Amino acid sequence: xxGVAGVGKSGLALRWAHRVAGEFPDGRxxxxxxxxxxxxEPASVADVLGRFLRSLGVSGQQIPEVLEERVALYRSVLAGxxxxxxxxxxxxxxxxxxLLPGGGESCVLVTSRDQLEQLVTWPSGARVHLGVLxxxxxxxxxxxxxGEGRVVGAGGDVVRLVxxxxxxxxxxxxxxxxxxxxxxxxVRHVVxxxxxxxxxxDELSQGASRVRAGFELSYRYLSVDAARLYRRLGLVDVPxxxxxxxxxxxxxEVMDAELLLEDLVDTQxxxxxxxxxxxxxxxRFQSLLRLYARERAxxxxxxxxxxxxxxxxxxxxLVIAREAFGRENGGGVGVVxxxxxxxxxxxxxxxxxxxxxxxxxxxxxxxxxxxxxxxxMVEQAAGLGMADLAWGLTGxxxxxxxxxxYVENWQGCxxxxxxxxxxxxxxxxxxxxxxxxxxxxxxxxxxxxxxARSLEALGLYGELGVEVGRxxxxxxxxxVDRLQGDLVAAEGRLRxxxxxxxxAGDVLSESSVLQNMAQLALDRGLLEESLGFARDAxxxxxxxxxxxxxxxxxxxxxxxxxxxxxAEEAEESFVRVEELSRVKADTHGLAHxxxxxxxxxxxxxxxxxxxxxxxxxxxxxxxxxxxxxxxSIRLKLGVLLRELGRVxxxxxxxxxxxxxxxxxGATHWQExxxxxxxxxxxxxxxxxxxxxxxxxxxxxxxxxG
Numbered sequence: 211x212x213g214v215a216g217v218g219k220s221g222l223a224l225r226w227a228h229r230v231a232g233e234f235p236d237g238r239x240x241x242x243x244x245x246x247x248x249x250x251e252p253a254s255v256a257d258v259l260g261r262f263l264r265s266l267g268v269s270g271q272q273i274p275e276v277l278e279e280r281v282a283l284y285r286s287v288l289a290g291x292x293x294x295x296x297x298x299x300x301x302x303x304x305x306x307x308x309l310l311p312g313g314g315e316s317c318v319l320v321t322s323r324d325q326l327e328q329l330v331t332w333p334s335g336a337r338v339h340l341g342v343l344x345x346x347x348x349x350x351x352x353x354x355x356x357g358e359g360r361v362v363g364a365g366g367d368v369v370r371l372v373x374x375x376x377x378x379x380x381x382x383x384x385x386x387x388x389x390x391x392x393x394x395x396x397v398r399h400v401v402x403x404x405x406x407x408x409x410x411x412d413e414l415s416q417g418a419s420r421v422r423a424g425f426e427l428s429y430r431y432l433s434v435d436a437a438r439l440y441r442r443l444g445l446v447d448v449p450x451x452x453x454x455x456x457x458x459x460x461x462x463e464v465m466d467a468e469l470l471l472e473d474l475v476d477t478q479x480x481x482x483x484x485x486x487x488x489x490x491x492x493x494r495f496q497s498l499l500r501l502y503a504r505e506r507a508x509x510x511x512x513x514x515x516x517x518x519x520x521x522x523x524x525x526x527x528l529v530i531a532r533e534a535f536g537r538e539n540g541g542g543v544g545v546v547x548x549x550x551x552x553x554x555x556x557x558x559x560x561x562x563x564x565x566x567x568x569x570x571x572x573x574x575x576x577x578x579x580x581x582x583x584x585x586x587m588v589e590q591a592a593g594l595g596m597a598d599l600a601w602g603l604t605g606x607x608x609x610x611x612x613x614x615x616y617v618e619n620w621q622g623c624x625x626x627x628x629x630x631x632x633x634x635x636x637x638x639x640x641x642x643x644x645x646x647x648x649x650x651x652x653x654x655x656x657x658x659x660x661x662a663r664s665l666e667a668l669g670l671y672g673e674l675g676v677e678v679g680r681x682x683x684x685x686x687x688x689x690v691d692r693l694q695g696d697l698v699a700a701e702g703r704l705r706x707x708x709x710x711x712x713x714a715g716d717v718l719s720e721s722s723v724l725q726n727m728a729q730l731a732l733d734r735g736l737l738e739e740s741l742g743f744a745r746d747a748x749x750x751x752x753x754x755x756x757x758x759x760x761x762x763x764x765x766x767x768x769x770x771x772x773x774x775x776x777a778e779e780a781e782e783s784f785v786r787v788e789e790l791s792r793v794k795a796d797t798h799g800l801a802h803x804x805x806x807x808x809x810x811x812x813x814x815x816x817x818x819x820x821x822x823x824x825x826x827x828x829x830x831x832x833x834x835x836x837x838x839x840x841x842s843i844r845l846k847l848g849v850l851l852r853e854l855g856r857v858x859x860x861x862x863x864x865x866x867x868x869x870x871x872x873x874x875g876a877t878h879w880q881e882x883x884x885x886x887x888x889x890x891x892x893x894x895x896x897x898x899x900x901x902x903x904x905x906x907x908x909x910x911x912x913x914x915g
């Protein structure tokens with residue numbers, strides 16, 4: 211029976227031993243082998259054997275002095291008997307080897323904080339690993355000790371209490387006992403005391419039962435390298451991690467780090483939480499063990515060593531993320547969006563070419579697996595004054611944030627990194643992060659913020675002479691201009707950006723500009739010009755080999771084909787967009803694809819399938835929190851429902867669309883929704899609908915970089 215210190219192994223072992231006593235008529239033997247004892251040395255096998263032999267009826271004169279002879283006699287006496295033997299608090303296999311019967315019907319129960327791999331020949335069903343208590347049982351334990359009256363009505367406070375104790379039985383008993391001994395304390399008062407991470411282990415380490423002491427005894431027996439890894443892992447503010455993080459912390463090869471991680475798992479300092487999408491094992495701390503790791507780092511690591519270890523981790527993350535960004539974006543927008551200027555030297559050498567290939571077989575899958583870790587690293591790097599790493603990581607992670615619509619992560623990282631860059635006086639970092647704050651605001655349809663931050667970035671890039679950076683911002687500002695009805699300004703910005711991208715060989719950004727120019731031509735009713743831009747955009751995107759960019763360009767082409775009366779061709783384009791978006795789990799692209807499919811199928815007279823596409827698209831857009839996209843879909847769905855004679859349903863969709871457009875200040879689209887709503891007062895049209903101005907395409911695509 212294995213488990214972390216304080217999980218209740220000894221208590222469960224004794225309880226079970228009493229329960230099954232009747233199954234062992236020839237007696238029960240118990241020994242605390244003191245494998246983890248702060249006062250006494252581990253129990254001697256010879257002494258335990260002597261005591262067991264006496265309990266089995268062997269006189270003192272008959273007990274041999276030589277250990278091997280004692281073992282032989284012990285096994286001989288047990289032969290033919292049915293005895294229960296409980297060996298508690300075992301640290302090594304050597305402590306139990308001589309205490310195991312040679313055969314027969316006796317049963318041995320071993321408790322240990324270690325896995326004791328030498329017992330691998332035991333059947334898997336004979337291994338029991340104790341985890342922490344389920345939440346309901348943890349709350350029940352607190353109530354039993356502190357009194358049900360103390361927890362009834364405490365609601366969320368008692369739940370918070372058990373989580374702060376990691377649902378670890380020892381910690382729960384200590385906290386509950388303090389409540390019981392202090393009737394004037396509320397559950398909330400204890401929660402407040404435990405919420406301070408600097409004091410939590412102190413609060414749970416008072417009196418005879420001490421959580422910290424249990425951890426100290428296990429830590430004492432770790433190898434030098436495992437102990438160093440354990441305490442350095444406590445320095446990194448991430449929810450979980452994989453082996454490349456451990457390798458970076460120690461500056462060793464990943465294979466060596468994996469062995470040390472497994473040592474920490476075997477000794478219950480870490481737990482395995484599963485395998486991520488890249489096939490790597492992911493590890494994590496229980497919160498109390500993380501706090502203890504930080505304590506040990508504070509005592510045993512110099513400030514400089516700890517800081518350098520963190521920098522190696524963030525640098526390694528940037529090395530991998532840059533490569534993932536480049537593979538996912540086909541090398542596009544790499545000069546600025548890829549974190550140019552950030553210092554990743556500390557992370558070079560941690561991940562070799564073979565491991566890089568393994569991790570990045572699917573670059574977005576790696577980003578997804580590491581998303582919360584990257585967010586944590588950005589925040590910690592910014593807090594430690596490592597502005598270059600904070601804004602570099604944010605820049606490359608944007609490909610995930612935009613594709614999977616993690617807008618809050620994008621905005622949060624960009625704001626934090628921008629603050630760090632300002633403190634550091636890093637003007638390039640400020641420009642890049644202002645650009646990303648603006649891009650994230652654009653994805654949220656916060657037009658005023660998007661324009662303001664983008665203009666700041668544009669000015670800084672201009673002062674620094676970073677032309678590609680200026681071009682990236684100009685592209686985003688063009689989207690803002692178009693959404694707010696200034697088509698002339700939008701076209702001017704795009705025409706200024708296009709030659710910059712062509713000169714830099716950035717085909718991904720070139721295709722983005724072309725597809726936005728196709729949309730502007732659509733907005734002005736220039737169908738042939740729009741088709742030309744859209745076809746060029748698709749051609750360039752296909753040469754880049756980036757499916758997401760291709761999907762955006764195909765969407766523009768489909769919109770142009772639809773307005774030009776080529777509904778069947780448009781449907782084919784939108785089907786390709788849907789397929790590409792589903793493969794990449796690109797929910798933003800999927801919402802657009804379904805919107806386009808619905809529009810095409812309306813024109814083709816396929817009302818049922820059109821409605822199905824709109825309804826799914828509405829659901830996807832709502833999940834994104836994208837008001838303009840959802841509003842556009844609801845607008846077209848409302849028109850379709852009106853044509854089908856379902857007036858009340860149509861009214862609800864059109865009114866809802868208008869509210870969403872009003873919320874985001876999309877004036878043109880708001881007016882279109884109002885006009886369609888007015889038509890509900892007249893008789894339904896009998897002629898098949900023709901794609902009109904409101905169906906020319908959605909306003910927000912292609913924001914990252």
